[in-house]
Each structure stands twice: as structure tokens, then as C-alpha cells.
Amino acid sequence: MYIRKIHLENFRNYTGLDLDVGPSVNIFYGNNAQGKTNIIESIYVGASVASHRTAKDQDLIRFGSDGYKIDLLIACDGGYDTELSAQYKANPKPKRVLRQDGAEIRRISDYIGICNTVIFAPEDLNIVKGAPSARRKFLNTIIMKVSPTYVNLLGEIGRLIEQKNATLKDARFGHSNGDIGSTLDFWDFSIADLSADIILNRYRFARLLSGMAAKHHASISGGKEELSLDYDTIGGTVSVLEGFLSENGVYDDFMAGKLSQGKYGAIKAILSEAVLSKLRSSREYDLDKGISSIGINKDDLNIKLEGLQMRNFSSQGQQRSAALALKLAELEIIRRFVSSTPILLLDDVFSELDSSRRASLVTAMTDAQIFITCTEKEMIAGELEGLIGTNQANYYKVSAGTVIPE
Numbered sequence: 001m002y003i004r005k006i007h008l009e010n011f012r013n014y015t016g017l018d019l020d021v022g023p024s025v026n027i028f029y030g031n032n033a034q035g036k037t038n039i040i041e042s043i044y045v046g047a048s049v050a051s052h053r054t055a056k057d058q059d060l061i062r063f064g065s066d067g068y069k070i071d072l073l074i075a076c077d078g079g080y081d082t083e084l085s086a087q088y089k090a091n092p093k094p095k096r097v098l099r100q101d102g103a104e105i106r107r108i109s110d111y112i113g114i115c116n117t118v119i120f121a122p123e124d125l126n127i128v129k130g131a132p133s134a135r136r137k138f139l140n141t142i143i144m145k146v147s148p149t150y151v152n153l154l155g156e157i158g159r160l161i162e163q164k165n166a167t168l169k170d171a172r173f174g175h176s177n178g179d180i181g182s183t184l185d186f187w188d189f190s191i192a193d194l195s196a197d198i199i200l201n202r203y204r205f206a207r208l209l210s211g212m213a214a215k216h217h218a219s220i221s222g223g224k225e226e227l228s229l230d231y232d233t234i235g236g237t238v239s240v241l242e243g244f245l246s247e248n249g250v251y252d253d254f255m256a257g258k259l260s261q262g263k264y265g266a267i268k269a270i271l272s273e274a275v276l277s278k279l280r281s282s283r284e285y286d287l288d289k290g291i292s293s294i295g296i297n298k299d300d301l302n303i304k305l306e307g308l309q310m311r312n313f314s315s316q317g318q319q320r321s322a323a324l325a326l327k328l329a330e331l332e333i334i335r336r337f338v339s340s341t342p343i344l345l346l347d348d349v350f351s352e353l354d355s356s357r358r359a360s361l362v363t364a365m366t367d368a369q370i371f372i373t374c375t376e377k378e379m380i381a382g383e384l385e386g387l388i389g390t391n392q393a394n395y396y397k398v399s400a401g402t403v404i405p406e
């Protein structure tokens with residue numbers, strides 16, 4: 001699968017853009033602040049309806065206009081083309097419209113699985129050193145790519161938690177009418193049910209990531225220090241889950257995504273009961289504070305080097321190696337579980353990698369379409385062409401929101 005054409009309207013510093021791109025390697029070069037990253041970002045947003053730089057759609061709209069549009073014409077593996085279109089309008093009220101071949105797609109989960117991308121960007125460092133939300137986003141993104149309906153679980157639980165928080169806040173200020181206890185019971189029951197599914201997904205992908213990231217990290221760092229990941233969620237639930245998997249001898253089935261329906265139902269019921277009892281035991285505290293104090297919305301991944309939390313105890317160099325190992329693990333998971341080869345987006349990182357790392361990334365992905373940004377074309381052109389062959393790369397000079405193909 002590869003992108004043939006990119007069409008932009010009022011996206012970041014692009015008033016309008018119509019660009020044909022090549023099926024192999026596309027290199028965008030130019031000075032700083034010209035719009036190179038904006039191109040990479042537009043592809044990512046056009047395919048996944050999320051930016052790697054901002055959570056606010058408003059930031060993506062060109063200053064002074066009131067909406068953006070991204071159209072991607074995609075050549076699919078089956079030999080046919082499809083057009084994805086992601087449009088966002090801020091006025092008169094925020095509205096997103098997603099389309100495939102002109103027909104509106106209402107559920108985001110039906111859209112984000114169509115075109116898979118994996119992005120490497122300077123922001124990846126936040127996975128290691130940033131707030132827990134950066135690690136949740138990393139994990140969520142991977143799960144969504146493998147099973148797009150996961151995004152519906154996140155949307156639903158997000159709404160429930162918001163409603164529960166509103167109830168807690170009202171109760172705190174004495175504004176509530178009716179039986180608060182049974183209203184909260186209702187939210188908690190639904191939240192616990194969804195939490196169980198989310199925990200099962202996050203635990204599984206955190207374990208998968210841990211093994212793969214450790215392997216990549218060993219090769220990056222020469223095997224000196226050991227990288228590991230632990231999924232950190234509502235207290236006690238991970239041990240309940242692990243206990244179930246080992247008692248039933250189904251750890252491998254679970255990790256392969258092949259747990260029987262009966263077993264899945266059983267562990268889901270056990271987990272949701274465990275979550276519910278945790279939510280109940282924090283109710284008094286939550287009512288006092290007016291906010292949900294525990295929940296999967298607080299989940300984290302503990303990234304450790306030699307057993308020490310990297311967020312608190314690591315050098316920049318260690319953080320960079322770990323971030324790269326995590327992203328390579330993401331790429332490996334997508335390649336293992338998603339049938340079409342993902343499109344690789346490399347923002348600025350290419351020139352930061354050493355040449356053996358560059359070679360291994362590119363040669364592992366010779367079947368993929370790759371987009372690269374850099375400031376100096378000469379810095380990578382010769383080496384790249386040595387890896388992929390001459391005439392395989394397309395060059396584009398980016399300057400002040402215009403893109404000139406060479």
C-alpha cells in the first residue's frame with residue numbers, strides 16, 4: 001500500500017497543495033520552519049485522524065482560516081485505488097468529516113484501519129521522559145492499528161468517566177438531586193466492564209512490546225543494559241490477570257490473541273469484578289475530592305533500564321536508544337499483525353541515527369513507502385541511493401509552504 005497523491009487545504013502553513021509522490025522513498029528537504037514536518041504530519045493525520053504533535057485540531061488549521069482538509073489517494077495492495085479524506089471545521093461549531101471515495105465514514109474505527117503508518121519523530125522521546133499520557137498514547141496507538149475497534153472502547157469509557165466526574169463534582173457542591181449512590185453504581189458498573197477489555201488489550205500489547213523492545217534495545221546499545229516494560233494499571237488487577245492465565249495454562253494463547261471465547265469471558269468477568277471493587281472502595285475519597293481518583297485513564301507503562309525507572313533516572317542518550325527501541329518494536333508489531341505493509345514516516349530522525357541504524361531501518365523496509373524529512377539533501381542522498389538503488393528516491397524542496405518536486 002502506498003500514497004500516490006496528497007491534497008491539502010488550509011493545513012498548517014499550506015494554503016493549498018497538490019503533490020504526486022513516489023511509491024518508494026520520498027525525501028523532503030529544506031531549511032527550518034518551511035513545512036517539512038507539516039507534510040509528514042498531514043499524512044499521519046490523514047491516515048490516523050490524530051497528530052503526533054498536538055491533541056488540538058485547531059492547531060492544524062492554517063492561521064486565519066476555519067478548517068483544514070487532507071485527501072490522500074492510496075494505491076492498495078489489491079491493485080485498486082482508494083481516496084481517504086479527513087476534514088475538520090472549527091466554525092460555526094467543531095465538526096469532523098471522514099470519507100472514503102466520497103462516502104462519509106461515521107465511525108473513526110472504520111477509517112483508521114484503512115491506511116497504516118508508523119511515524120518516527122523527535123517527539124518519540126516523550127514516550128520515555130514525558131508524562132504518563134504520552135505512554136498511554138503510544139500504547140493506544142499500537143492497539144488501535146492492530147484492532148481499530150479499540151478506539152470505540154476508549155471513546156465510550158472516556159464519556160462515562162466524564163459523566164461520572166460531573167456527578168462527583170455536583171455531589172461535592174451539593175448540587176445533585178436523586179440518589180447519588182445508585183447513579184455512581186451505574187457509572188461504575190459500565191466503567192468496570194469496559195476497563196476489563198481495555199486492561200486485557202493493554203496488558204497483552206505491553207508484554208509484546210516489552211519483549212520486542214528489549215531485543216531491539218540490546219542490538220542498539222550493544223547488549224549492555226536491559227530494557228523492560230511493565231504495564232501499570234489499577235492496583236491488583238495485573239496479578240489477578242496473570243494468576244488466571246497461569247492457573248489455566250493459557251498465557252501463550254492469550255498472547256497470540258487466541259484465547260477461547262469462554263476463557264475470555266471468564267477473565268473479563270473476574271477483572272471487571274476486581275475493578276468494580278476498587279472503584280467502590282475509592283468512592284468515599286472520590287466524593288470528597290469531586291473526581292475519579294483511580295481508573296484506566298491513569299494507566300502508565302513503566303519503562304525501566306536495569307530495573308530503574310527511565311523517566312526519573314536516565315541520560316539523554318539512554319532515552320534516545322530506548323525511544324528508538326520502542327518505536328522499532330511498534331513497527332515489528334504492526335508488521336506482524338497487520339497484513340498490509342505500513343507506510344514509514346521519518347521526521348528529522350534519519351540524520352540523527354548513525355549510518356548502521358539507518359541502513360537497518362531502510363533495508364528492513366524495502367517493500368514500504370517511506371517519507372523522510374531532512375535539512376541537507378546531500379547528507380543522506382548518496383547513502384540512501386546506495387541502499388535502495390538510484391532512481392528509487394524522489395526529492396522535494398520545501399520552502400515557505402510550497403513543495404517543488406525535483
Ligand SMILES: Nc1ncnc2c1ncn2[C@@H]1O[C@H](COP(=O)(O)OP(=O)(O)O)[C@@H](O)[C@H]1O
Nearest residue numbers: 012013032033034035036037038059061062063
Ligand atoms: N496552524 C498553522 N497555520 C499557519 N502556519 C503554521 C501553523 N502551524 C505551524 N505553522 C508554521 O509552519 C512552520 C513550521 O513548519 P514545520 O513543518 O514544522 O517546519 P520544518 O520544515 O522545520 O519541519 C512555521 O513557520 C510555523 O509558523
Ligand SMILES: [Mg+2]
Nearest residue numbers: 036037348373
Ligand atoms: Mg521539522
